[in-house]
Amino acid sequence: MNPLGGRAVITGIGQSEVGRRLGRSGLDLTVEACLRAIADAGLTPDDIDGVTTYPGSLSAMPGFSGAGALELHDALGLDTRWLMGSVEVAGQLGPVMDACLAVAAGVANHVVCFRSVWESTAQQRGGGDRASVLGKGPRRASGMMEWLLPYGAPSASTWVAMLASRAMHEHGLTREQLAQIALTGRANAARNPAAIYRDPMSLDDYLSARMISTPLCLYDCDVPCDGAVAVIVSRRDATGGLPRSPITVEAFGAGLAERHTWDQRIDLTTMAAHDAAATMWAQTGLTPDDVDLMELYDGFSYLTLQWIEALGFCGHGEAGRYVEGGRRIAIDGERPLNTQGGQLSAGRLHGLGFLHEACVQLWREGGDRQVAADLEVAVAAAGGGPVAGCVLVSLR
Amino acid sequence: MTTDTRPAGRPLPAPGPDSEAFWTGGAHGELRIHRCRTCGRFFHPPAPVCFRCRSTDVGPEPVSGTATVAAFSINVQQWLPGFDPPYVVAIVELVEQPDVRLTTNVTGCPVDEVHIGMEVVVEFEQWDDVWIPVFRPAAESGDEA
Numbered sequence: 001m002n003p004l005g006g007r008a009v010i011t012g013i014g015q016s017e018v019g020r021r022l023g024r025s026g027l028d029l030t031v032e033a034c035l036r037a038i039a040d041a042g043l044t045p046d047d048i049d050g051v052t053t054y055p056g057s058l059s060a061m062p063g064f065s066g067a068g069a070l071e072l073h074d075a076l077g078l079d080t081r082w083l084m085g086s087v088e089v090a091g092q093l094g095p096v097m098d099a100c101l102a103v104a105a106g107v108a109n110h111v112v113c114f115r116s117v118w119e120s121t122a123q124q125r126g127g128g129d130r131a132s133v134l135g136k137g138p139r140r141a142s143g144m145m146e147w148l149l150p151y152g153a154p155s156a157s158t159w160v161a162m163l164a165s166r167a168m169h170e171h172g173l174t175r176e177q178l179a180q181i182a183l184t185g186r187a188n189a190a191r192n193p194a195a196i197y198r199d200p201m202s203l204d205d206y207l208s209a210r211m212i213s214t215p216l217c218l219y220d221c222d223v224p225c226d227g228a229v230a231v232i233v234s235r236r237d238a239t240g241g242l243p244r245s246p247i248t249v250e251a252f253g254a255g256l257a258e259r260h261t262w263d264q265r266i267d268l269t270t271m272a273a274h275d276a277a278a279t280m281w282a283q284t285g286l287t288p289d290d291v292d293l294m295e296l297y298d299g300f301s302y303l304t305l306q307w308i309e310a311l312g313f314c315g316h317g318e319a320g321r322y323v324e325g326g327r328r329i330a331i332d333g334e335r336p337l338n339t340q341g342g343q344l345s346a347g348r349l350h351g352l353g354f355l356h357e358a359c360v361q362l363w364r365e366g367g368d369r370q371v372a373a374d375l376e377v378a379v380a381a382a383g384g385g386p387v388a389g390c391v392l393v394s395l396r
Numbered sequence: 397m398t399t400d401t402r403p404a405g406r407p408l409p410a411p412g413p414d415s416e417a418f419w420t421g422g423a424h425g426e427l428r429i430h431r432c433r434t435c436g437r438f439f440h441p442p443a444p445v446c447f448r449c450r451s452t453d454v455g456p457e458p459v460s461g462t463a464t465v466a467a468f469s470i471n472v473q474q475w476l477p478g479f480d481p482p483y484v485v486a487i488v489e490l491v492e493q494p495d496v497r498l499t500t501n502v503t504g505c506p507v508d509e510v511h512i513g514m515e516v517v518v519e520f521e522q523w524d525d526v527w528i529p530v531f532r533p534a535a536e537s538g539d540e541a
Contacts, residue, residue, distance in 0.1 A: 140410035
């Protein structure tokens, strides 16, 4: 049933230093994460024959891309058989899926997949422009921004906020329920020495924070940071002698069933996440009930709720009630969520950090934040609005 | 605290062959939305082909300019120089065909009076060679609460 046939596995992971305004280049952070991941897998750079990354060498937004696939190739003097770096993939986890296809097809043996950002430092150097605010500048707006920039909506926070308002209207979602994503992340971050924000946060702290774009407040929005994450995707037949028990990529979700827009989806209380999740479940005999751990994108808190619904952990419109009170999604709850603190508290590593954390937990290397319960299957997901991708991994 | 005044600065679109009618219809007081002449349905943003039936017999047509607020946000953060918060960014649904939506501004009323279900009508702000469609509450605001 698994089109990958179990041939694609994860053999190593790596993360660079992560922080605010580290003053290091994106390539520097990228190299640190990739060398760590390669060594973690028991490999050397000479063993790496593939590279994938999101979004590739983009310079339009300061610090949004720390390095492209070719920059890493050049920096490490790699000898590859296959590589790609692109923004037009199934979200920030898309390059992992492409690596899985490459190894399953036998095109490569060991692919380093990375995502790096240096938005925090780039913003400081660029005079304070927000990295994730698109399309600023003297030229007129075209492409997607033609429809958003004239209305003062250059930031995804506004786009997500509008959709959250619809969920509040249709499904009775409350700010207290939204808050639970931020509060759970912060509680987990306190156990993660690599997280950026570790001070306790209360519901009162959340409710008294300044608004960004109603109904989203400051703590609903992740924080730009500098950092890089890398994952080694290997062909299972090439893993003999490697130190780790491989993590199997059971399935991935890359579906996109409706138009690539933020405002034209037929049901405004769903997102492309629903399409991606549906195609992921169609690839596997596993079901949502089999999932022990959720590592779900929280670039904005509402997106996590969308992923919870999209992946079928609760019914349509029920995610607010699913997370209410936080017991179910706590680190010792029935299905822990964002155990590293999520991007809201651990930093905006932009997607790949969720798969990294899923592997940390499955390999039981979480230290103070390790989930005590047995873990066999985890899901990592990234993206919001028309951008989505998810990956189901296991120790099976 | 109304958003009645036009912002000091509004980033302008670069109309292309497909979108020019949308951004200039205001010169004639018309909101012009692309429609498929084969299946009869409107769609937005404009494109050279109907995404539903794939007909290329498409083009802009005037609509009434009446719409309903489907989702909105009071934007509080300042993102753009001259575009001072607070202002409302909204997704509105055209009365002719509710699954055709525009992301726009709701102006002409206090920001905290905007709500989902509110009936709004188009008006145009001219900036250089483009007419930006924005929406204000309908005069007879008989909308649901």
